Amino acid sequence: xxxxxxxxxxRQGDSCLIxxxxxxxxxxxxxxxxxxxxxxxxxxxxxxxxxxxxxxxxEVEGQGRDADALAFHRDVLDYRNLLLVELPNEDFGLTIAxxxxxxAWQVEFYGALARSSDQRVAALAAKxxxxxxxxxxxxxxxxxxxxxxxxxxxxRAQAAIDELWTYTGEMFxxxxxVAGLVERGIAPDHRGLKAAWDARxxxxxxxxxxxxxxxxxxxxxxxxxxxxxALGHLLAEMQFLPRxxxxxxx
Amino acid sequence: MARPAAGEVERRVWDALTRVHDxxxxxxxxVEMGVARxxxxxxxxxxxxxxxPTYSGCPAMSVIxxxxxxxxxxxxxxxxxxxxxxxxxxxxxxxxPGARAKLAAQGIAPPVGTPGGRRALFGEGPVVxxxxxxxxDTERLAEFGSTACKAMYRCRSCAEPFHYFKCV
Ligand SMILES: [Zn+2]
Numbered sequence: 001x002x003x004x005x006x007x008x009x010x011r012q013g014d015s016c017l018i019x020x021x022x023x024x025x026x027x028x029x030x031x032x033x034x035x036x037x038x039x040x041x042x043x044x045x046x047x048x049x050x051x052x053x054x055x056x057x058x059e060v061e062g063q064g065r066d067a068d069a070l071a072f073h074r075d076v077l078d079y080r081n082l083l084l085v086e087l088p089n090e091d092f093g094l095t096i097a098x099x100x101x102x103x104a105w106q107v108e109f110y111g112a113l114a115r116s117s118d119q120r121v122a123a124l125a126a127k128x129x130x131x132x133x134x135x136x137x138x139x140x141x142x143x144x145x146x147x148x149x150x151x152x153x154x155x156r157a158q159a160a161i162d163e164l165w166t167y168t169g170e171m172f173x174x175x176x177x178v179a180g181l182v183e184r185g186i187a188p189d190h191r192g193l194k195a196a197w198d199a200r201x202x203x204x205x206x207x208x209x210x211x212x213x214x215x216x217x218x219x220x221x222x223x224x225x226x227x228x229x230a231l232g233h234l235l236a237e238m239q240f241l242p243r244x245x246x247x248x249x250x
Numbered sequence: 251m252a253r254p255a256a257g258e259v260e261r262r263v264w265d266a267l268t269r270v271h272d273x274x275x276x277x278x279x280x281v282e283m284g285v286a287r288x289x290x291x292x293x294x295x296x297x298x299x300x301x302x303p304t305y306s307g308c309p310a311m312s313v314i315x316x317x318x319x320x321x322x323x324x325x326x327x328x329x330x331x332x333x334x335x336x337x338x339x340x341x342x343x344x345x346x347p348g349a350r351a352k353l354a355a356q357g358i359a360p361p362v363g364t365p366g367g368r369r370a371l372f373g374e375g376p377v378v379x380x381x382x383x384x385x386x387d388t389e390r391l392a393e394f395g396s397t398a399c400k401a402m403y404r405c406r407s408c409a410e411p412f413h414y415f416k417c418v
Pocket of ligand 1: 381384405406407
């Protein structure tokens with residue numbers, strides 16, 4: 001088995017899956033009907049991307065598991081998502097700020113990954129890029145609306161950006177696993193995505209009259225399976241049904 | 251019994267596929283939507299149909315795959331295989347002119363502009379004409395609509411809301 005590729009695909013699939021699940025928690029609770037629908041639609045896209053990445057991971061692993069087995073029958077320590085995406089939703093401001101920081105990264109990441117030497121990986125990235133581009137337009141517009149809105153919305157958006165900033169470093173980590181895939185032309189060097197991401201984020205923060213926090217100490221560990229408490233609670237809810245009723249179908 | 255020529259089999263399969271509709275856009279069949287990508291007829295007459303999702307998370311995809319299997323069985327290809335591809339990624343460019351006309355007739359404005367182009371984040375959106383009255387004086391209400399492929403608009407001339415088929 002190609003362990004490097006398998007683990008890398010898990011990282012991408014898990015980040016999409018967990019963020020998709022977080023967004024789905026807004027279903028029925030968003031501030032407006034249009035936003036409820038928008039967040040559910042983005043959740044659906046991300047869950048679909050997760051299904052594709054985890055499906056390919058299962059194929060690479062070749063042990064007879066499928067995307068559902070990987071999603072529902074792994075424990076928290078086996079999850080490889082970014083810490084950023086597992087954070088609780090808090091308020092709408094934090095949800096939108098997190099979404100924008102992630103979308104802006106995903107646009108750059110998928111753009112680079114679409115040139116992967118592995119045609120299967122390149123295809124998923126090219127497909128995801130169209131969706132990420134659309135998502136970024138939505139989250140970027142809303143971040144501007146909140147940042148350049150009332151004193152209350154501005155303060156909450158700024159607090160969200162400040163809180164989330166230390167979680168953005170993980171998106172640009174290039175550990176031995178990534179480096180090995182970079183050498184084979186399968187993955188882009190994640191460090192190389194930082195400058196373009198910075199430019200995208202700076203544009204929107206300026207338009208939103210929000211302050212860009214300084215880069216300092218960054219959180220790390222999610223990609224290696226070290227997670228916060230919140231992920232365990234999320235998985236408990238997400239995995240309950242297939243765990244309690246193995247093989248359930250409808 | 252003589253086996254029909256591959257070309258004839260292929261024609262009958264494509265014909266069967268035109269009887270499968272996207273449940274979220276009932277007026278369109280999956281051929282004119284560009285969801286049915288390829289028909290492969292093997293040496294021994296075995297049939298494979300390749301379909302592609304419009305959006306990664308399109309919830310209609312599994313229903314479409316089931317419906318394709320059923321339509322093929324009805325056309326005499328009970329053993330046909332249905333497989334899924336992600337590449338090349340589906341684009342609204344693949345909607346046929348006939349499909350675009352049918353969308354408009356259903357009150358859904360067809361996609362405008364060039365998909366895949368990197369629109370500036372806050373650049374001008376495309377001008378979407380009202381499918382009811384044809385006015386170009388319209389505004390976007392929401393980026394997302396009742397299904398993954400639609401956004402919501404409103405016409406300032408006739409005051410009617412309408413769906414816009416998102417351009418990707
Ligand atoms: Zn009108």
